[in-house]
Each structure stands twice: as C-alpha cells, then as structure tokens.
Amino acid sequence: MCMNPEGASSPRAAVRREGRVTINDIAALTGVAASTVSRALSRPDRVNRVTRERIQAAARELNYVPNTQARALSSGRTETVALLVSDATNPFYFGLIRGAQQQLRAAGHALLLIDTEDSAELENHLLHKVRRSVDGVILAASRLPEQTLSVIAAELPVVTVNRNVPGVRSVVIDSPDGVMQAVEHLVSLDHRAIAYVAGPPSSWANEARWRAMRTAMARHGLTAARIGPFGVSRSSGSVAADALLNTGATAGVTFNDLLAIGILRRLAERGVDVPGEISVVGCDDIFGADFCSPPLTTLTAPIEQAGRVAVSMLLDHLEHLGETASRQTVLLPTHLTIRQSSGPAPRR
Amino acid sequence: MCMNPEGASSPRAAVRREGRVTINDIAALTGVAASTVSRALSRPDRVNRVTRERIQAAARELNYVPNTQARALSSGRTETVALLVSDATNPFYFGLIRGAQQQLRAAGHALLLIDTEDSAELENHLLHKVRRSVDGVILAASRLPEQTLSVIAAELPVVTVNRNVPGVRSVVIDSPDGVMQAVEHLVSLDHRAIAYVAGPPSSWANEARWRAMRTAMARHGLTAARIGPFGVSRSSGSVAADALLNTGATAGVTFNDLLAIGILRRLAERGVDVPGEISVVGCDDIFGADFCSPPLTTLTAPIEQAGRVAVSMLLDHLEHLGETASRQTVLLPTHLTIRQSSGPAPRR
DNA sequence: AACCGGGTGGCAATCGGTTGCCATTAATTG
DNA sequence: CAATTAATGGCAACCGATTGCCACCCGGTT
Numbered sequence: 001m002c003m004n005p006e007g008a009s010s011p012r013a014a015v016r017r018e019g020r021v022t023i024n025d026i027a028a029l030t031g032v033a034a035s036t037v038s039r040a041l042s043r044p045d046r047v048n049r050v051t052r053e054r055i056q057a058a059a060r061e062l063n064y065v066p067n068t069q070a071r072a073l074s075s076g077r078t079e080t081v082a083l084l085v086s087d088a089t090n091p092f093y094f095g096l097i098r099g100a101q102q103q104l105r106a107a108g109h110a111l112l113l114i115d116t117e118d119s120a121e122l123e124n125h126l127l128h129k130v131r132r133s134v135d136g137v138i139l140a141a142s143r144l145p146e147q148t149l150s151v152i153a154a155e156l157p158v159v160t161v162n163r164n165v166p167g168v169r170s171v172v173i174d175s176p177d178g179v180m181q182a183v184e185h186l187v188s189l190d191h192r193a194i195a196y197v198a199g200p201p202s203s204w205a206n207e208a209r210w211r212a213m214r215t216a217m218a219r220h221g222l223t224a225a226r227i228g229p230f231g232v233s234r235s236s237g238s239v240a241a242d243a244l245l246n247t248g249a250t251a252g253v254t255f256n257d258l259l260a261i262g263i264l265r266r267l268a269e270r271g272v273d274v275p276g277e278i279s280v281v282g283c284d285d286i287f288g289a290d291f292c293s294p295p296l297t298t299l300t301a302p303i304e305q306a307g308r309v310a311v312s313m314l315l316d317h318l319e320h321l322g323e324t325a326s327r328q329t330v331l332l333p334t335h336l337t338i339r340q341s342s343g344p345a346p347r348r
Numbered sequence: 349m350c351m352n353p354e355g356a357s358s359p360r361a362a363v364r365r366e367g368r369v370t371i372n373d374i375a376a377l378t379g380v381a382a383s384t385v386s387r388a389l390s391r392p393d394r395v396n397r398v399t400r401e402r403i404q405a406a407a408r409e410l411n412y413v414p415n416t417q418a419r420a421l422s423s424g425r426t427e428t429v430a431l432l433v434s435d436a437t438n439p440f441y442f443g444l445i446r447g448a449q450q451q452l453r454a455a456g457h458a459l460l461l462i463d464t465e466d467s468a469e470l471e472n473h474l475l476h477k478v479r480r481s482v483d484g485v486i487l488a489a490s491r492l493p494e495q496t497l498s499v500i501a502a503e504l505p506v507v508t509v510n511r512n513v514p515g516v517r518s519v520v521i522d523s524p525d526g527v528m529q530a531v532e533h534l535v536s537l538d539h540r541a542i543a544y545v546a547g548p549p550s551s552w553a554n555e556a557r558w559r560a561m562r563t564a565m566a567r568h569g570l571t572a573a574r575i576g577p578f579g580v581s582r583s584s585g586s587v588a589a590d591a592l593l594n595t596g597a598t599a600g601v602t603f604n605d606l607l608a609i610g611i612l613r614r615l616a617e618r619g620v621d622v623p624g625e626i627s628v629v630g631c632d633d634i635f636g637a638d639f640c641s642p643p644l645t646t647l648t649a650p651i652e653q654a655g656r657v658a659v660s661m662l663l664d665h666l667e668h669l670g671e672t673a674s675r676q677t678v679l680l681p682t683h684l685t686i687r688q689s690s691g692p693a694p695r696r
Numbered sequence: 697a698a699c700c701g702g703g704t705g706g707c708a709a710t711c712g713g714t715t716g717c718c719a720t721t722a723a724t725t726g
Numbered sequence: 727c728a729a730t731t732a733a734t735g736g737c738a739a740c741c742g743a744t745t746g747c748c749a750c751c752c753g754g755t756t
Contacts, residue, residue: 020480022742033706038744048704068481069420070742073711078417080460088446091439091635098436101463110478112428113461115449130458132368133416234639261639287439291582291609293641370712381736386714396734418712421741 021062029058041066072133081314082112082130082137084123090232090258091286092303096140096161099307107315109135120144120202131156136314138307139163143202157321159314161306163204164329169317171309171330175205175283176212178299178334182253182281183216185297185336190345191251191279197240197263198228199255206255209283213253225249230259237262241270250278250345257282257289257298264292264341275343285337294340301334369410377406389414420481429662430460430478430485432471438580438606439634440651444488444509447655455663457483468492468550479504484662486655487511491550505669507662509654511552512677517665519657519678523553523631524560526647526682530601530629531564533645533684538693539599539627545588545611546576547603554603557631561601573597578607585610593620598693599627605634605646612640612689623691633685643687650680 023037030037032051039046040055047055058064072078083100085093097113104111112134116123120143127137136157142149146165152158153168160170186194196213199206210226217224227243230236232255241263244252254260260282267274274280274294282289282298289296309330371385378385380399387394388403395403406412420426431448433441445461452459460482464471468491475485484505490497494513500506501516508518534542544561547554558574565572575591578584580603589611592600602608608630615622622628622642630637630646637644657678 024742034743035707035745036705038742039705042744046704051704065476065480067421067742069417069426070711071744072417073415073421073713073742074744076711076744088449089442089635091442094437094439094442097461098463101436101461105463110481111461113445113449113459115446115453128411128413132413133458265639287437288636288639291613291636291641292639372712382712383714383737384735386712387735390714394734399735415712418741419714421712421743422714424714424741 021064022067023064025062026055026058026064029062030054078133078135079108080110080112080134081311082114082134083140084114084116084127084137084142085140086116086118086123086143087232088113088115091288092256092258092284093140094287095303096307096310099304099309100138100311101307102304103308103311103315107311109315116143118143118200120148124148127152127156135318138310138314140310141203141205157314157317159310159317161310167328169313169328171306171313171332173205173301173303173306174331174333175299175301176208178283178301178336179209179212179253180216181334181336182297182299183213183220185338186251186253186279186281186342186345187220187222189279189343192222192345193225193247193249194222194251194253195225195227195244195247195249197230197244197252197254197259198226199230199232199259201229203255209253209255228255230255232256232258234258234262234265237264238266241266244278245270245272251281251342252278253281253283255283257284257286257296260296260298260341261288261292264294264296268293274341277346279342279345281336281342290339297339297342298337299334300337302332306332369412370415371412373410374403374406374412377410378402426481426483427456428458428460428482429659430462430482431488432462432464432475432485432490433488434464434466434471434491435580436461436463439636440604440606440632441488442635443651444655444658447652447657448486448659449655450652451656451659451663455659457663464491466491466548468496472496475500475504483666486658486662489551489553505662505665507658507665509658515676517661517676519654519661519680521553521649521651521654522679522681523647523649524556526631526649526684527557527560527601528564529682529684530645530647531561531568533686534599534601534627534629534690534693535568535570537627537691540570540693541573541595541597542570542599542601543573543575543592543595543597545578545592545600545602545607546574547578547580547607549577551603557601557603576603578603580604580606582606582610582613585612586614589614589618592626593618597626599629599690601629601631603631605630605632605637605644608644608646608689609636609640612642612644616641622689625694627690627693629684629690638687642689645687645690646685647682648685649682654680 023034026037027034036047037055040052044052081104101111114126123143138159140161142160142163149165150167158168160168162172164170164172196210213224225247227247230240237259240259260280263280282296285298285300289298371382374385375382384395385403388400392400429452449459462474471492486507488509490508490511497513498515506516508516510520512518512520544558561572573595575595578588585607588607608628611628630644633646633648637646
C-alpha cells in the first residue's frame with residue numbers, strides 16, 4: 001500500500017498553501033485519515049507504532065505546526081494562561097511575570113499578560129472577556145471582592161497570588177512573618193516609635209502586613225502608628241515621607257519597596273539622615289532596592305518562585321480537574337535583608 | 349467532540365457549559381439566523397438598525413462574550429499580538445511592555461508575552477509556533493539574522509523595535525543621536541579619553557551606538573576606546589568596571605543602564621570616586637537610573653512611547669494589508685539627562 | 697465452526713463563529 | 727406600471743482540529 005494515486009497533485013497543494021500545513025495534508029501524504037493523524041500526534045498510544053512513526057515523519061517533513069485555535073475550539077484546551085497584574089510597570093510584577101513565563105514555557109503553554117490598571121471593574125471585565133480563551137488565570141494582587149472572586153473561581157481555574165480567599169487556590173508570600181522579623185530588628189536597635197506606611201486599602205496584603213505589625217509591636221508592649229493609605233508609586237513617597245516625619249516615629253515599615261524608595265528620596269531631599277535620624281524598612285526586595293541610596297533594608301520575597309509555584313499549582317489543577325486539591329494554599333517564606341537604611345534609634 | 353445530545357453528562361462539561369452563550373442562543377432568542385447575529389455584532393452596517401439593536405440588546409442581556417478561537421478559526425483574525433523580548437526581567441522591556449499593553453487594550457487586542465531568553469534559536473522556534481495564533485508580532489531587540497527576519501516578515505506582519513532591516517517596519521530609538529550628545533557633554537567637561545562599554549555583539553543597537561560614538565569623537569579629533577562585549581546584567585558590571593579602569597579612560601559610555609549601574613556599584617566597592625575620578629554615562633534611563641548612587645547621567649529613551657508606536661504601526665499595517673506602508677521606520681528622539689555620575693575630567 | 701476481544705483506524709459530528717452567494721422585499725426610476 | 731437596484735437576512739460551506747462510536751482484522755478459545 002502505498003502511494004497516493006493522485007500523488008502528483010499533493011506536493012503542489014502543499015506548495016500552494018505554503019506555511020499552512022494541516023493534518024489533512026499529512027493525512028494525504030501518508031494515506032491515512034485525518035483523525036488518525038490527530039491521534040498519532042496527540043495520543044500516540046492510540047495508534048500503531050509503524051503508522052505513528054510514518055505520520056510523525058511526514059509532519060516533520062512538512063514542518064507542521066498545529067493550529068491552536070482549531071485545537072482549542074474542539075478540545076476546549078487553549079494551552080494558554082492569563083496573568084493579571086494590577087500595574088505592569090510595578091517592578092514587583094517583573095519577577096512574577098518572569099517566574100510564570102519560565103514555568104509556562106517549560107510546559108509548552110503561552111502567557112497572556114493583562115494589566116488591570118488597578119481597577120476592580122476593569123479586572124472583572126477583562127476576566128470575563130478572556131474567560132474562554134485561556135485554560136486558567138493567575139491573579140496577582142487582585143482587587144476583586146471576595147465574593148466575585150469565588151464566583152469566578154467556580155467557573156474557571158484560578159490561582160491567586162498574595163490573596164487568600166476560601167476555596168480558591170493561592171500562593172501567598174509570608175510577608176506578615178517578615179514584618180515581625182522587621183519589628184524585632186528595629187526594636188533590638190532601640191526603636192520604640194515605629195510607624196506602618198500603608199498601601200492601597202484594597203490590597204489584601206496591606207491589611208495582613210498591618211495586622212502582623214501590630215501583633216509584633218504588642219509583644220513588646222508597643223503600639224504601632226499607621227499612616228496612609230498611599231499609592232504605590234515613588235511619587236507617593238514624598239507625601240508619605242512628610243507624613244512619616246510628622247508621626248515622630250524613629251522608624252517606618254512601608255507597604256512596599258516602591259514606596260520606601262520614594263520615601264528615601266524625599267528624606268534625602270529634606271536633608272534627613274537615614275538611618276541616623278530615621279530608619280526605613282521596605283517590603284519585597286524589588287529591583288533597585290539594593291542600589292538605591294542608602295541601600296534598602298527590606299523583606300526579601302521569593303517573587304520569581306511565587307510566579308513559578310502559581311503556574312505549577314494551576315497546571316496541576318488543570319490536570320486533575322475532578323479531584324479536590326491536596327493543598328489549597330502555599331505559603332512562601334520571606335526573610336529580612338538588612339542593608340543600610342536601618343540603624344540604631346537616634347538618642348532623644 | 350461528539351457530545352451526547354443530552355449535553356452535560358460529565359461534571360466537567362456541566363461546569364464548562366454554564367455561562368457559555370453562543371450566537372445561536374442569541375439567534376434563538378431574537379428569532380433570526382445565526383449569521384445575522386454574527387453580522388450584527390461584527391459588521392453592524394450589514395444589518396438593519398432595528399434588527400441590529402434587538403440583537404445587541406439580547407447579546408447584552410445574555411452577557412454574550414464571543415469565542416475568540418472560533419472567530420479566529422474562520423476569519424483568520426485573532427486580535428492578539430505577540431511581543432517578543434529577549435529577557436523579561438530587563439527593566440528596559442518593562443516600559444515597552446507597558447506601552448504596548450496600553451495601546452493594545454485601547455484597540456481591544458490581547459498581548460501574548462514571549463521571552464526568548466536571548467537565544468536566536470528559541471526566538472525562531474517560538475515565532476513559528478505562534479505564527480498562526482497571532483495577527484502580528486513585535487520583536488524587541490531581535491537576535492535573528494537579517495535574512496531570517498525578512499523571511500518571517502514576509503509571512504507575518506512584523507514590527508521590530510531597535511532593529512532596522514530593509515523591508516521590515518520598525519521603530520527605532522535614536523540613541524546614536526543621544527550618544528553624540530553624550531560625547532559633546534563629556535568633551536565639554538574636558539574628557540579626552542572616553543571608552544565605549546559594549547553590550548552583546550548580536551545587538552543591532554550596540555553597533556549603532558558604537559558607530560555614533562566613533563563619529564562624534566572623530567569630530568573632536570579623538571579616538572574612542574572600546575571594551576567588551578559584556579552581558580547586559582548588573583553582575584557583568586563588575587568585570588566591565590575593572591576593564592574600564594584598565595583603559596585609563598576618564599569617562600565611559602555604556603551600552604545600557606543595567607550595565608552602567610553595575611559599573612557604579614563596582615567602582616564604589618573599589619573606592620573609585622564617580623564622577624571625581626571617572627564619569628559614567630548610561631543609556632535608556634530605566635527604572636532605577638534616577639535613584640542609584642550616584643544618580644546616573646544617561647540617555648533618556650521614550651521607551652513606553654516606543655511600545656505604543658510599535659503597536660500602532662502594527663495595527664495600522666494590519667488594517668491596510670494590501671497597501672504599501674507610508675512610513676516604514678519611525679525614529680524616536682532621545683535626550684541626555686544629566687545627573688551626578690558625570691562631571692569634569694580629573695586633572696592629570 | 698462459531699465466538700470473543702484487544703488493537704487499529706475510519707466516519708462523521710462537533711466546537712462557534714464567518715462569509716460567499718442567493719432569495720426576498722422594498723425603494724427608485726424611466 | 728414594469729423594471730432595475732439596493733438593502734436585508736437566510737443557507738450552507740467552510741476554518742482545522744478532536745473524539746465518540748463503530749467496523750474490521752487477527753489470533754486465540756471453546
């Protein structure tokens with residue numbers, strides 16, 4: 001058996017639709033049905049070894065690339081994962097994007113990047129829009145209310161990052177624990193008046209950090225001041241710095257590094273010595289935290305790892321859709337990295 | 349997929365079915381044919397106003413979201429654009445991603461982010477893989493040889509960033525012009541021995557900057573030294589710094605800010621005063637360039653704008669596929685931002 | 697000789713839209 | 727008033743895969 005009797009016309013067809021090779025072309029070339037080609041390529045054990053190898057060889061020869069839309073349409077699997085971030089310019093997300101990207105590529109999946117511009121409404125809208133074009137989504141710092149999140153998680157595989165909602169898989173960076181380390185560090189340096197510089201109220205992590213801060217302070221019989229909320233950009237740092245000085249605190253723990261770096265700049269501008277007059281501790285250890293001036297003492301978060309783990313959890317979930325997850329939440333440890341923005345409390 | 353007529357039999361299908369509204373549902377509700385619904389939604393002028401409005405109302409009521417794969421399959425348009433970057437953690441790309449993302453969202457398109465990990469081979473492979481899943485691609489700092497690039501551009505709409513290949517649309521940041529400004533700046537401060545700290549040899553921009561540097565120096569009867577190539581990471585900065593000192597130059601112009609920041613750190617480590625003993629000028633003005641120590645004198649590039657323009661060019665090209673482009677290349681101006689890493693040449 | 701069952705491969709329906717072509721109807725014109 | 731034309735909407739054939747179901751082949755049983 002053999003050659004396709006109309007063999008003469010098939011190479012021509014291949015040429016005509018250059019670059020558009022379909023399973024039908026392979027089927028014609030090998031003399032089997034398209035369905036067999038499909039199986040040979042996606043469920044190799046369903047077809048005889050000899051046939052399979054002939055098909056695979058033909059596919060290679062024709063430089064066949066499966067059409068993802070067609071595959072998605074019939075199978076429902078898109079091999080694409082969406083990553084929603086609230087602001088693509090926030091360096092915190094760079095690591096996350098990188099980690100996610102790495103892990104996805106290893107699994108042969110694509111990454112759809114979505115910027116929600118810090119708006120819950122837009123987040124919800126875009127989520128609905130891509131709902132059917134992806135196999136699952138990773139929500140980094142979602143601004144959505146718990147209930148909405150639960151609803152979405154029910155109709156689409158979801159993994160959140162730094163956000164804990166019952167019934168939704170998540171990877172959480174344990175910055176509360178880090179905040180406690182930071183407080184210990186500062187208290188050991190004789191700081192007694194420490195302020196928390198808060199980020200956006202809609203941020204789950206923000207509240208978690210604040211709670212940890214209060215708890216840690218209480219252990220030493222101290223009370224933490226709280227200022228904010230501030231936007232998470234360096235420019236908000238100026239306002240935050242001034243407010244921080246007004247509290248009379250000798251040290252500030254900030255919601256994130258972006259804010260901390262902004263504060264450092266403003267303090268330098270005002271001639272306030274860091275850490276001589278006031279200590280500043282950031283959170284996340286983003287790009288730049290090690291070379292700003294002075295280098296920032298901060299909670300080092302395993303951001304890239306968080307991205308990788310989030311993807312792993314999601315893909316794992318996709319493979320065992322029926323079953324209930326063994327682990328719903330992964331907590332990643334942080335540690336305090338002491339640099340030069342923190343030091344002994346000034347003598348009063 | 350041969351689903352039994354009763355529909356949802358497996359739990360998975362049940363979940364997947366919910367919220368799954370198709371044009372057929374709308375057609376049934378409004379009593380028209382599916383094709384009319386399709387037209388009402390994607391080519392509104394093809395259907396009567398009354399019918400159209402009834403259909404649109406029904407679509408809204410049912411919370412209809414078109415299935416992108418199905419649309420893509422039949423129409424060939426995916427409304428998705430791929431952005432290929434050589435390294436998602438390089439801050440230079442953050443701005444690019446942001447700009448691209450903004451402009452794409454405005455046009456209702458999605459962004460597929462692809463990290464080529466600085467490998468031409470991987471770049472080519474991934475490009476082939478997504479070829480049919482996107483309407484076009486933006487290649488940021490492509491490592492591909494010219495010829496390959498031309499071939500790809502012939503079968504897929506392409507816009508390159510910072511890479512000029514005949515016949516391929518591109519947006520180029522005019523850093524060569526900026527390099528000249530930098531040289532003028534340094535020469536005016538009495539620097540005579542200036543070195544160029546080169547980046548990856550496969551980078552088109554790298555060569556362009558070096559040429560500009562030589563030209564600018566020649567104008568003053570000077571000759572530029574060249575060291576490198578170095579990797580574009582901060583860690584490469586250490587090696588680069590040492591090499592820079594060995595040249596005896598009083599100033600260095602670096603391929604990019606990442607490298608420059610690495611150099612600054614190494615110089616500080618070795619106790620070399622910047623700009624007292626040596627001046628350093630970077631390129632790009634990435635996140636961090638303004639708050640490193642000392643703040644970096646650098647060529648400010650309109651990175652976000654580059655991302656936006658690249659997307660505009662691509663979408664524009666997509667809309668007028670037949671016609672020849674009016675403008676093949678857009679050149680974006682840069683300017684020198686003088687901070688504290690450059691100063692008068694030391695007296696010898 | 698009739699039967700059984702695993703391994704293979706083909707048929708055809710299906711995923712959800714898009715679009716060329718045609719029929720119908722309404723509007724315009726000589 | 728008949729005839730030409732434009733606007734509108736339906737039919738049905740795709741787009742390129744996936745997959746449930748069934749037929750067939752073949753060796754091994756009873």
